[in-house]
Amino acid sequence: MQSFNFIDIILFLGVSQGLFLSISLRLVHNRNKSANKMLSFLLLIAVLMLFGRISAFRIPESWVWRFGVLIDTTVFLFGPFIYTYVRRLVFNEVPTFSLKWWHYIPAVLHLGYYFWTLSIPLKAFNTLYFSGNLNLMFFIVEATGLVLFIFYWFKTFFLINQYSKEEEKHLSYHQSIHHFLVFLLSTLGIFMMLWLISFLSVNFLRKPFVYINYVTMWISTPIFIYVVGYFSLRQPEIFRIPFQHKSRSEKNRLSPEEIQKLQKRLHYFIVEEKVFLLPDLTLKGLADKLNTSSNNLSWLLNQAYQTSFYDYINKYRIQEFINKVNNGDHLKNTLLAMAMDVGFNSKSTFNRVFKTTMSTTPRSYVKNRNVA
Numbered sequence: 001m002q003s004f005n006f007i008d009i010i011l012f013l014g015v016s017q018g019l020f021l022s023i024s025l026r027l028v029h030n031r032n033k034s035a036n037k038m039l040s041f042l043l044l045i046a047v048l049m050l051f052g053r054i055s056a057f058r059i060p061e062s063w064v065w066r067f068g069v070l071i072d073t074t075v076f077l078f079g080p081f082i083y084t085y086v087r088r089l090v091f092n093e094v095p096t097f098s099l100k101w102w103h104y105i106p107a108v109l110h111l112g113y114y115f116w117t118l119s120i121p122l123k124a125f126n127t128l129y130f131s132g133n134l135n136l137m138f139f140i141v142e143a144t145g146l147v148l149f150i151f152y153w154f155k156t157f158f159l160i161n162q163y164s165k166e167e168e169k170h171l172s173y174h175q176s177i178h179h180f181l182v183f184l185l186s187t188l189g190i191f192m193m194l195w196l197i198s199f200l201s202v203n204f205l206r207k208p209f210v211y212i213n214y215v216t217m218w219i220s221t222p223i224f225i226y227v228v229g230y231f232s233l234r235q236p237e238i239f240r241i242p243f244q245h246k247s248r249s250e251k252n253r254l255s256p257e258e259i260q261k262l263q264k265r266l267h268y269f270i271v272e273e274k275v276f277l278l279p280d281l282t283l284k285g286l287a288d289k290l291n292t293s294s295n296n297l298s299w300l301l302n303q304a305y306q307t308s309f310y311d312y313i314n315k316y317r318i319q320e321f322i323n324k325v326n327n328g329d330h331l332k333n334t335l336l337a338m339a340m341d342v343g344f345n346s347k348s349t350f351n352r353v354f355k356t357t358m359s360t361t362p363r364s365y366v367k368n369r370n371v372a
Contacts, residue, residue, distance in 0.1 A: 014051070015047050015051055018050065019043075025233065032089055032235065034097075036232060038081060038084050038085040042081045042225055043229050044223070045222075049218050050223070066118075073110045075145040076104075076148060078152075078156075079153070086181065087243075091243040097243070102344075129316040143197060146199055149195070150196075150297055156185060162242065163178075168240075168311070169283060169310070170283040170294070172282070172310055172313035172314060173281075177238050194212050265291070265292075269286065271354045274312045274320070276320070279340070280345070281343070286309075317344060318353060320343075321339060324338050324342070325338075325366055335363065335366065
């Protein structure tokens with residue numbers, strides 16, 4: 001009877017934690033539900049990856065090598081699922097976004113290859129495996145998986161860039177989710193580069209690395225997905241932005257009369273009502289107050305004021321902050337408290353916007369004003 005060792009502990013903890021996270025995310029109500037659903041599928045894939053890789057070293061039976069062929073199918077699902085998860089997390093689309101069926105063709109083909117191997121007797125399969133006669137197929141599978149990983153990494157990279165641009169059109173503040181997305185993509189990028197280096201070294205330079213290879217790549221990646229899963233359990237509800245498909249420019253969306261009326265209503269709510277003091281003000285929220293659509297208001301800001309919603313609202317917040325300084329509020333309140341009073345929801349955002357607008361820091365501005 002084999003003894004229970006450290007590898008068994010890793011396998012047990014990895015599989016159990018992955019299943020726990022997958023189930024927990026499905027039970028989190030009204031919090032990024034569609035994205036968490038996709039993340040739970042990712043976690044199940046991670047469980048299969050981890051189980052397949054570690055069990056290959058632990059289980060001595062010869063059938064495990066054939067099972068490993070099945071596990072490799074998950075490599076072709078990882079990229080599409082990551083892209084779908086990120087898109088569902090930050091964009092609001094009806095119906096819920098899903099990739100077209102052809103994105104899953106490589107996984108289906110590989111699954112067909114696995115079923116083909118089942119037609120070969122186990123002894124004959126092991127002979128092919130250990131004699132190296134399947135090496136060409138393994139090369140094709142790994143090369144295809146690597147190319148697809150790179151493809152979906154860049155596809156997700158451009159998606160996050162699009163989100164960053166769209167965020168300033170719809171929100172008067174920055175959500176912390178952007179830092180998480182950068183962390184997610186950066187870490188996956190590191191895994192991608194290590195995998196690429198290993199692949200080129202093994203197949204073209206004939207110099208394999210001991211600790212950087214295909215197996216360690218697909219052990220490290222599932223563990224990282226577990227980290228993402230734990231983060232998502234604590235993640236608050238995110239304001240998801242409408243996904244903007246490419247369309248032709250609408251230069252005459254509003255008539256001159258409509259523009260004038262909308263500008264008057266906008267002036268009233270900004271100058272008289274001071275809605276910019278609301279820290280969670282969104283484009284849709286302001287558009288509703290103006291009895292217009294988000295697209296109309298975004299178009300007006302872009303065409304008539306040559307600015308984004310984010311810059312437009314924060315310009316008034318900075319001016320209100322300066323008014324408070326001129327009134328001497330800084331003598332009895334901290335600069336951060338004053339920044340929060342005028343609508344900013346973080347110190348970093350306030351400092352960045354203030355420096356961009358005034359070409360100096362808030363502290364330096366106040367100090368120079370006192371000297372003057």
